[in-house]
Structure formats: structure tokens, C-alpha cells
Amino acid sequence: MPAAEKKLRGLRHGPYRPDLAIMDDIENDELVRNPDQRDKLDNWLKKTVLPLGGAGAKFDVIYIGTILHYDSVLSRTLKNPLWKRKRFKALITWPSDMTLWDKWEEILRNNDEDGELLARTFYDEHREAMEAGAVVSWSARPLYTLMLIRARDGHSTFDSEYQNDPVSGDDAPFATCITFWVNRLKEWSFFGSIDPSLGLKGNSRDPSAILVGGFNRMTGVLDVVEARIKKRLPSVIISDTIALQREYGCLCWSVEAVQFQEFLRTELVRQSAELGVPVPAMPVTPHSDKILRIESLQPYVFNKLIRLSPTQVTLIEQLRHFPMADHDDGPDALHMLWALCNSFGTRDGFRHVPRRQDDDRDNDNRHSGQSRQRSRSRFGNGGW
Numbered sequence: 001m002p003a004a005e006k007k008l009r010g011l012r013h014g015p016y017r018p019d020l021a022i023m024d025d026i027e028n029d030e031l032v033r034n035p036d037q038r039d040k041l042d043n044w045l046k047k048t049v050l051p052l053g054g055a056g057a058k059f060d061v062i063y064i065g066t067i068l069h070y071d072s073v074l075s076r077t078l079k080n081p082l083w084k085r086k087r088f089k090a091l092i093t094w095p096s097d098m099t100l101w102d103k104w105e106e107i108l109r110n111n112d113e114d115g116e117l118l119a120r121t122f123y124d125e126h127r128e129a130m131e132a133g134a135v136v137s138w139s140a141r142p143l144y145t146l147m148l149i150r151a152r153d154g155h156s157t158f159d160s161e162y163q164n165d166p167v168s169g170d171d172a173p174f175a176t177c178i179t180f181w182v183n184r185l186k187e188w189s190f191f192g193s194i195d196p197s198l199g200l201k202g203n204s205r206d207p208s209a210i211l212v213g214g215f216n217r218m219t220g221v222l223d224v225v226e227a228r229i230k231k232r233l234p235s236v237i238i239s240d241t242i243a244l245q246r247e248y249g250c251l252c253w254s255v256e257a258v259q260f261q262e263f264l265r266t267e268l269v270r271q272s273a274e275l276g277v278p279v280p281a282m283p284v285t286p287h288s289d290k291i292l293r294i295e296s297l298q299p300y301v302f303n304k305l306i307r308l309s310p311t312q313v314t315l316i317e318q319l320r321h322f323p324m325a326d327h328d329d330g331p332d333a334l335h336m337l338w339a340l341c342n343s344f345g346t347r348d349g350f351r352h353v354p355r356r357q358d359d360d361r362d363n364d365n366r367h368s369g370q371s372r373q374r375s376r377s378r379f380g381n382g383g384w
Contacts (some may be wrong), residue, residue, distance in 0.1 A: 017054035090162040095375040174319040181223040188214030193337035209333035210270030215341040257283035
């Protein structure tokens with residue numbers, strides 16, 4: 001078959017149209033990272049290749065390749081139930097105890113020219129435990145050979161080239177540690193965050209992210225109850241936020257305020273007050289690197305202090321594929337939400353104050369003002 005994206009319309013041999021098309025590795029490492037190029041190739045497959053067969057005639061398409069990106073054309077095709085699909089992996093089931101393999105790789109890498117011999121000795125001594133649970137797809141390439149390739153080429157390369165799973169590995173910190181909440185809790189205090197993602201027009205505009213979380217001050221667990229991530233106009237961001245405030249009554253909202261985004265925040269405060277649903281929106285100006293901010297959430301996600309809902313598909317996908325995902329507005333808003341909860345949602349941030357006599361009110365007012373000042377100074381320590 002000709003190279004990908006070449007003209008094929010009307011291809012025939014005499015009176016005959018093709019009855020078989022074979023496509024092999026039609027994507028490459030560079031173009032697959034560009035969403036526009038992925039869409040262009042996807043359209044070529046659907047609008048040029050698939051209609052090649054004659055009307056009503058049998059036409060088979062065999063599509064073979066390596067998944068180079070979670071949203072590659074091959075990955076999209078594998079998700080289509082109307083194709084007969086098969087995903088091949090060199091390692092069907094991983095060993096039950098990967099800690100021994102981690103120790104083995106440490107020996108292999110840290111002993112210079114003796115590393116391979118020492119690692120092999122370690123493997124021979126622990127072979128039964130290290131191979132327990134593992135299933136390989138091809139006996140001619142045993143487990144030890146595969147793990148050597150993994151150590152030599154890197155985990156992410158192995159996951160993509162040998163496992164057809166480019167989202168796993170060291171470059172995807174959230175890929176395997178996301179957990180979900182099940183029941184709504186009466187202990188929740190609600191907070192919200194907004195990443196407006198303004199400044200671009202048309203299809204190039206990033207999605208905006210509006211998140212609402214239920215924070216349990218006693219356990220320190222944040223459960224994300226709303227994660228609305230999509231492209232929308234500023235007026236829709238405002239109306240959607242007011243609707244969520246009406247439903248949840250959030251104690252505070254964190255809104256990224258950079259350039260025009262600050263105008264959106266002030267408009268949100270003004271319009272919500274006019275509608276009788278005031279949104280307590282606090283401006284946040286990030287100063288640290290976005291990638292580092294989002295990565296800082298990984299220990300909390302891993303330890304189940306941040307939990308999502310299975311229905312929050314877009315947020316889950318952005319986290320699972322971070323930092324390879326095309327957009328990271330959801331994870332960025334999640335960091336804002338987590339920082340807000342830990343600044344204002346902790347037990348020290350909310351104190352029950354009993355009613356006093358009138359002659360104590362002045363002291364109360366002074367104490368309240370000092371508390372508010374401490375709360376303001378606490379916000380965002382280490383996060384922005």
C-alpha cells in the first residue's frame with residue numbers, strides 16, 4: 001500500500017477495485033505527538049482508505065502497528081468495537097513481586113562492568129520468587145531477556161514498544177494510582193477551583209476546568225465531586241460556576257488570575273452577587289512550574305488522600321496520561337483545589353466560637369481579624 005496520507009481515491013486495476021488493504025506502522029514518533037496530525041491521519045484512514053472497496057464488495061483492512069501515543073490513530077481504532085481487534089504484549093502478566101526486580105535492576109546499573117554478572121547471580125538466587133506470576137507471550141523470549149531489554153531501553157520505551165501501552169512507566173506518575181470514592185459524606189466541606197484557560201481563539205483554545213471537591217477536615221481526604229472540563233466561553237464559565245455554587249454552597253473558590261483571567265474572576269463575583277448566589281472567589285497567581293505543581297499531587301493520589309469519581313472521564317484521562325496528555329487543565333485545577341482545601345479546610349482553619357456577652361464583642365472582633373490574617377498568610381505555602 002502507498003505511504004500514509006497519499007491520494008488513493010478511485011484506485012483500481014482495470015475494472016476491479018481493491019479487496020484488501022494492509023497498513024503497517026503508518027504513524028511515527030514525531031507526528032503522533034501533534035493532535036492536528038493525528039486528526040489528519042485519522043480522516044485519511046476513514047475517508048480515503050476504508051471507502052476503497054467497491055460498492056457492496058468484500059473489502060478487508062489489516063492495520064498493524066505499535067501504539068506510540070495514548071490518542072494515536074491506532075489507539076483510537078483499537079477502541080472501535082466495529083473492528084476485530086487484538087493487542088499483543090510481550091509480557092502478558094507481570095511478576096507478582098516487582099520489588100525483587102527493582103533490586104535486580106539497581107545491582108545491574110550500579111556495578112559497572114560487574115553489574116550484569118552480579119545481577120544474574122541475584123536472579124539465580126531468587127529465580128522462583130522473581131518469576132512467580134509472570135506470563136510471557138513467546139517462549140523464545142523469556143522473562144529475563146525482557147527485563148534486560150526493559151532495563152537497557154528504559155521503562156517507558158519498553159511499555160510502548162513491547163507492551164503497546166505508552167501511558168504506563170516512569171513518565172506517567174498517575175497511571176496506576178487513581179482511586180475512587182463511593183458514598184457522599186455528611187462530613188464534607190465543599191470547595192471549588194477554576195482554571196479558565198483563556199487567551200486563545202477557536203480550536204486552539206484550551207478547555208477550561210471547573211472542579212468542586214468535598215473535603216473531610218477530620219481525615220484530610222479530598223473527594224472530587226464535580227470535574228467539568230470542556231471548551232467554553234467566559235460567560236459560560238461564569239454561569240456554570242454560579243450553578244455549582246447554588247448546588248454546593250462552596251466555602252471558597254480558587255481562581256487562576258493571570259491577565260484577563262482576573263477580569264473573569266471579578267465579573268464572577270459581581271454577577272453572582274447580583275443573582276443572590278455570591279461566589280467567594282480568591283485569586284491565585286501561580287509562580288512555580290506547572291509540571292512540578294501537578295507532579296506534587298502524586299503522593300496524595302497514591303495514598304488515597306485525593307479520590308475521584310469514575311464518571312469524571314476527562315479528568316481521569318488527563319491524569320493517567322500526564323505529562324503526555326494534550327491538555328492538563330484538569331490536573332492544574334486539581335492542584336489549586338488541593339492547595340485551597342489544605343489552606344482553609346483544615347481543622348485549625350475552622351473553629352467553633354460560642355456566643356459571648358455583648359461586652360466581649362470587641363475582643364471577639366479583634367480575635368476574628370487576627371484569625372483572618374493568619375488564614376490569608378497560610379494560603380498556598382509551598383504550592384505557588
